[in-house]
Amino acid sequence: MHGSYFPAMEREDIIGSPLFIFILLLLCVTLAVARWLFPRAVSPSLLKGFLVASGLLTVWEILLFLKLLNPVLLPPPTRVFSNIVYLWSIGFLQPQIVSTLFRLSYAFVLALLSAVTLGILIGYFSGRFSSLESLIDAARLIPAPAWLSLAILWFGIGYASAIFIIWLGCFFPIFLNTVNGVSKAEPVQVETVLTFGGDKFDVLLEVILPVSYHHILTGARIGLGIGWITVITAELASVDIGAGLGWMIQDSRILLDTTTVLSGIIVVGMLGTMTDLLLKKCERFVQGWS
Amino acid sequence: MMRASVERNTALQRADNFAAGVSAAGTKTIQNGRHVIEIENVSKSFFVYSSNGETVITEKKRFFSRKKPCELVALKDVTLSIDHGEFVSFLGPSGCGKSTLLRILAGFEYPSSGNVKCKGECIQGPHPQRAMVFQSERAVFPWLTVEGNISLGPRLQGTEGEVRKERVAKTIELIELKGFEKAYPKTLSGGMLQRVAVGRAIVNHPELLLMDEPFGALDAQTRNNLQDHVIRIWQSIDQSIVFVTHDIEEAAYLSNRVIVFTARPGRIREVVTINLPHPRERTSPEFLEYRNHLADLIRH
Numbered sequence: 001m002h003g004s005y006f007p008a009m010e011r012e013d014i015i016g017s018p019l020f021i022f023i024l025l026l027l028c029v030t031l032a033v034a035r036w037l038f039p040r041a042v043s044p045s046l047l048k049g050f051l052v053a054s055g056l057l058t059v060w061e062i063l064l065f066l067k068l069l070n071p072v073l074l075p076p077p078t079r080v081f082s083n084i085v086y087l088w089s090i091g092f093l094q095p096q097i098v099s100t101l102f103r104l105s106y107a108f109v110l111a112l113l114s115a116v117t118l119g120i121l122i123g124y125f126s127g128r129f130s131s132l133e134s135l136i137d138a139a140r141l142i143p144a145p146a147w148l149s150l151a152i153l154w155f156g157i158g159y160a161s162a163i164f165i166i167w168l169g170c171f172f173p174i175f176l177n178t179v180n181g182v183s184k185a186e187p188v189q190v191e192t193v194l195t196f197g198g199d200k201f202d203v204l205l206e207v208i209l210p211v212s213y214h215h216i217l218t219g220a221r222i223g224l225g226i227g228w229i230t231v232i233t234a235e236l237a238s239v240d241i242g243a244g245l246g247w248m249i250q251d252s253r254i255l256l257d258t259t260t261v262l263s264g265i266i267v268v269g270m271l272g273t274m275t276d277l278l279l280k281k282c283e284r285f286v287q288g289w290s
Numbered sequence: 291m292m293r294a295s296v297e298r299n300t301a302l303q304r305a306d307n308f309a310a311g312v313s314a315a316g317t318k319t320i321q322n323g324r325h326v327i328e329i330e331n332v333s334k335s336f337f338v339y340s341s342n343g344e345t346v347i348t349e350k351k352r353f354f355s356r357k358k359p360c361e362l363v364a365l366k367d368v369t370l371s372i373d374h375g376e377f378v379s380f381l382g383p384s385g386c387g388k389s390t391l392l393r394i395l396a397g398f399e400y401p402s403s404g405n406v407k408c409k410g411e412c413i414q415g416p417h418p419q420r421a422m423v424f425q426s427e428r429a430v431f432p433w434l435t436v437e438g439n440i441s442l443g444p445r446l447q448g449t450e451g452e453v454r455k456e457r458v459a460k461t462i463e464l465i466e467l468k469g470f471e472k473a474y475p476k477t478l479s480g481g482m483l484q485r486v487a488v489g490r491a492i493v494n495h496p497e498l499l500l501m502d503e504p505f506g507a508l509d510a511q512t513r514n515n516l517q518d519h520v521i522r523i524w525q526s527i528d529q530s531i532v533f534v535t536h537d538i539e540e541a542a543y544l545s546n547r548v549i550v551f552t553a554r555p556g557r558i559r560e561v562v563t564i565n566l567p568h569p570r571e572r573t574s575p576e577f578l579e580y581r582n583h584l585a586d587l588i589r590h
Contacts, residue, residue: 188429191398196443196494197418205441210433 019064020078024054024242062287075259083263085249097267099243104224104231104275107163111170116216119178120208140176144169144226145233162234169230172221181215182208214283221279228272305459317580325409326498326530328370328393332404333389334365349399354576361428363506363555364390368404370549372498377524378534379541382551382559384586389502390557392534396500409497418447421491423501430475430490436462437471439486443494457493465489466525481512485519490525499531505540517543521568538584542577545568550587560587 028045035042050137057077063069071079089092102194122133155161189207198206235246245264252260337359339346351359364387372378380388393399394406397416401488406413408420421443430439432584440461444454462468465485484504491499501520505513524531535541541548548562564580571577 004452046501132373186426186428188424188426191396191416191422192424192429192431193442193446194398194416195396195418195422196490197416198446206446209429210431225411 008143013221014157017061017076017078021058024058028054029122048245059093062075072256072258075262079259079265080262083259084267087260087263093267095243096245096248096264097271100231100235100245100268101271103159103162103234103244104227107166108170108224108227110163110218111167111227112220113173114167115171115219115223117180119175119216120204123179123182123212124204124208133166136172136175140172144230145237148234148237162231165234166230169226172224172228174216174219177215177219177222181212181219184215185211192267201228215281216281221276224275225272228268228275232268326370326374326376327370327532328405328407328410329368329370329395330405330407331369332342332365332391332394332406333363333399334387334399335402336362340364340455349482358467365401365555366555368556368558369386370561372530374530375528376530376547377533377545378530379535379545379548380546380551381535381538381541381584381588382556383553384536386551386553387556388534388551389572390502392422392502392532393430395498395532396420414472418443418494419497421494421496421499423487423491423499425505426504427475427480427483427507431488432475435472435474436467439475440489440493447494461489461493463586464492464526465519479512481516484508484516486524488520488523492523493527495529497529499529501531501533503536506535506537513537513540513584518569520544525568525571538588539572539581542571542581542584550584562587 031047035044035047060074061076061078062237064074067229069089075083084093105211106130147165147168148161151161155164185207189211190203193206195204232246232249235244236250245268249261249264252258252264330515336349337350337351338345338361338373339357339359341357348359354540368391380391382388390399394401395408395413397413397420408417413420431442434442437458441454441458444457449457462471465488467482467485467489470478470482475486478486481515487504488499488501500557505516508516521544533541533544542564545564548564550559551557551563552559562580562584568576
């Protein structure tokens, strides 16, 4: 099944080593010139980060170019990047990305809804639910993949068990941060709403949500990180066979296709950074007062 | 004169208030006999549980606790009435229950015994007709602008568009914060924040304004300014103000009537009516006489 996607082709043909290093150097020079011309458009941290990254990539490429490392164990960056382009061009990468993102976002949205609702309830009525809170605090320390075998028994092999585990991974950081955020609402702020004729629902909208917004967002960012860990773990363990970046990594490992393994890892890294940036953008909504 | 103004008898007290209403408040009319608040024999006690160095204060006795709580009587047999348009101060040493009484008036707490009535009806929980100004700066919501904070009351009341806008604009003018409508609380000074808190309370035209040591955390200069401010606001609105303070001069400077509390358990020690017109002179002999009298009451 896997083999049919990969006709015999030397993937390093797309970009060769010397060309790759030349492109990196050219990009560095371009960025430096851009920084000199438009100091505002290019931040120094971006330039520094780019320089360090391209320096490391160059060293990596040169080590393999000089045959100092075994390319089967560590393929050179040119081959990895060409492979990503190649896998994209034959339409193999997209369905993997879509199915991983679908699983993650499905479970993440579920976790966000359930954890925020439960967190607000427990934070709001903390006196009555304090025993439940400590129970959840203990359950937090069980890594989500530990539930894998049970999840498969409960939900069968398929989307449902994967989503259950990812949900479990995302849930705790969001929940605990929400509870913490709700506790930051001061009695005097609650009483302010009550004294102007608000009811408990108004307290929720006017005080609890604005106060805990930041904390929920922090929890969501941590939760998403753990979500990425669990989604790849679930796919590695073939909970849901046949799609996903984790499955791609695992399947290529069996075929000793380390290039595709590394491609998968890099794509996961890029997607993870992008989703985190997306959540970070949400912080802008409260820039005025914080 | 001082002796004459100190009354325990309610009938005499009312007669005296009438004089105060006419002479002291100038354009402001105090409607004597029209009680906004009636407090009858109010007592309030808390139960203090202490174990392992942890102290918990509760309103009700714990059903399952084996330990015997120590009863803390905050207020004992307080009887008082507040007229429409009056400016009343609660003065007393710290921990005498004056804030507790204010919180009972606001509806956040309930008396252990006795009755509190607002316009003839028993107080059952917080009501927008009795707006509270808190001491804490955090009571002004940091996530809302000045405008947003002031329109909180009308928003919760469901006051719509134009009326709300107009009311908010008028209030901002009254608290002299024009130009700061869009500012967030973190950019304002402590005095400005307290003005926002006062504005937020008066925007709904409540029957009664409850102020819980609103200027306690401010420096002397700002406090004096804000006191004049509060007097101006009080004279321009129709409502009564209940003001809790432990500052003798503040009480004497602001109020028509000062209710002096004893130390715990808090009882009314004396009701001092201050027959001085606003604006008052802090250095005039009459003012100093009142001040010294209040200081004597607090000390002994």
